[in-house]
Amino acid sequence: MAGTRKKMGHFTLLAVLLASMLAGCSKNNETPSASGSSSAAPTKAVATESASATSSASEPAIDTSKEVNLKGYLIGEAPKGLPEVVTELNSRLKQDINATLEIDYVGYSDMSTKYPLILTNSGGTDWIYSANWLNYVQHASKGAFMELTEEMIKKYMPTYYESIDKEAFKAASVNGKLYMVPAPARSPSIPVAVIRGDLRKKYGIAEIKRLSDLAPYFEAIKKNEPDMIPAALSSNASDLTMMYSLMADQGQAPIQLINGYGLAYFMEDPTAKLMAFDEEPLKSKLLQAAGTMKEWYDAGYINRNYFSNKVNSLDAFDQGKSSIGFANTISVRRYLDTGKEKGYDIELIPLVDGEGKTMAPEWTSGGISIPAGAKNPERTLMAMDRIISHQDYNYLVYFGIEGKNYVLNSEGKLELPPGVTSKTNTYPPDAAGFWFTDLRQFPAYASWSDQYIQLLKDIQDHMLYDGPLTGMNFNFESLKAEVAALTTVRTQYLLPLTMGSVKDVNEALNTFMEKAKVAGFQKIRDEAQKQIDAYVQTKSSK
């Protein structure tokens, strides 16, 4: 009995194996014939269309006969209205390039773990949002992304290619190779603080132009608004940079930090010579700013337990619990809307240096990369060309469906359709994670205050400054251990100093520098300076 059963077992196994092999074969045989039969019509249609779109007759038609589904990842959460937008997007893409898009999200909370995981298993992923703040350089230098050439972009993304400053490709390259389709317009995104103008006027405080003027405003709030904390900060990154803004405030010496490792250079120094936090003239600036933070912290203007608070200052501001919120010029838009509905008179303080300048955002602050080994890079690039640079696509993915999520009023400004509020809008602008489309095509919003429109204008006119290292990407791959060790030292010793929650500012700075040196500060400094010198050299020789 047992013997026969064993044999039968072998037979079944064989049968299964055979069946699967045959299936494999037949699939391979079938594919070309199937696509062959359905190819003729769509190819032609697309060919003529792309020819007319680019008006370059010499380009050979791109073969789009096989329908493909392009799976990719964005950062954040899917807004409620996404399925509708995707349906509409796919019907257009299907017609134009015979492809559909499948969008998944990497949530903020598991970003640091899930994002690298997606890159290891690129089997099914065709595209992914990448950015310097998502460790674009590190991932690229480890071979996570497919190399893109300028020819590829020129061929498959003609509209995009025409609209972008070619400098961007150089800036987004790692070791001389491009792994990202950077957003074509550098965003006017600079850090801003928002305060409550209505409360400021109520307590008779003079207009506030810079962060260091905030003390009387904070004092008035503390005294008169028992349900508010003047600055309810959180462990969120944007809330932890207040001291650096106070440092930049101090005048003609804007500084730029190297990843918060206790190193900085002056933005207008063309050689970008690094300075440690305990070297003059940096030290006195830092101590003064940290001193202000400590005064505010001790006076109770800043909440004590910021490190355990998970509600960021901008949300607390929106809920009326904080009198200041930290944001950037883009992320603040949603809050301008909701603030207006709540009757706040929101005033903006651009976080610029004493001369009114700030570092221009990097080209790599947002873009699309293709994981190594992805199967349809051509079609992905074609789809992205449309999404990024064709206005109808761009509006669709960024603002949603016209008439349902937005309307353009008689002045051409963007408005919510009647009956829709910012709370009930199923597809709020910017919320879907398409942070790489061409911003220059966007209309102004009807809800923007004159101050905000003026600010956007000022930014473009005179606030952005291209520092000596714009476009440079540091690579600390060989110093992983030092970077990791320094990261924990920063969290434990530098962070409380910058937030004012230390007993003595001088002493805290010394402790931090001491611990940092043990963790490998000098090695990182040498390596950083070496890379900076090399970069400055090549830049000046160009």
Place this chain on the structure above:
Amino acid sequence: MDELKTLYDIRKHKVLYMMFLPIAIYFLVFSYFPMAGIIIAFKDYNYAGGIWGSAWSGWDNFAYFFKSGKAWLVTRNTIGYNVVFLACYTFFSVAVAIFIAEMRSKWFKKTAQSFMLLPYFVSWVIVAAFVYNLFNYEFGVVNTVIGWFGGEPIDIYGSPRYWYFLLPIFYVWKWVGFGSILYLAAIMGIDQECYEAAVIDGATVFKKIYYITIPLLMPTMIILVLLGLGRVLRGEFDMFYQLIGNNSMLMDATDIVDTLVFRSLVGTPDFGLASAAGFYQSVLCFVIILAVNGAVKLYNKEYSLF
């Protein structure tokens, strides 16, 4: 000869072995095969090479852990907290199980058990949110109540001494419901005749507990404690990370291996460095469990795990 015997045994009890097969496959796939991935700890990982193709890097991946100057501190903290947790958890679970077993009112028994089990299903993220609302300096419930009585507010998030007690309390609060079920099951398995005989001899409730229930629970307790010790270097990451986070004032008192590793690597995604820490924990756990098991074996062979 032995092999033949095994083969014969398999043939004879093949139905039993078949029943065992799924669970064997489960452990092979999810626990034994992934062990090979441990070599990442000794490699300079890159995406093109994957696990097998990347270059070897010797002990480099371990360096950051010791460079931080906190390796000893976090190891000590991890073991310290886990031992305290394990002791509290075992004590309270056994106590609760005994109380529940001795209760007469069925309705009260069930209700009490349900309420104790409830925290087991609440995630630390949510616990952290209400702990923050309880203890934060400005608007926390605790400080508001202190304010009503005219007292000075206390800065709980700024003083490590509170957390030496709070952390075990939260741990027990979360796990005691689950633990008591395990011990309750063991109590239910005790032969009722022992108790009947004791009652005839005039034993009180406390004497029954002391002379019958606790001695008979001993083997269960020892096995569970041994299993717990096997995880003694795996800190309760969720709890520490959510409740305390990057709070620098508490850091020296509450930093455990897992939080240190997370903090170091959150900005530098590197599989090699992370696996190195995992490897360090596993090896220490392995040594500890062998040592403790050996000690138990010396005391009473029956109680040891293997």
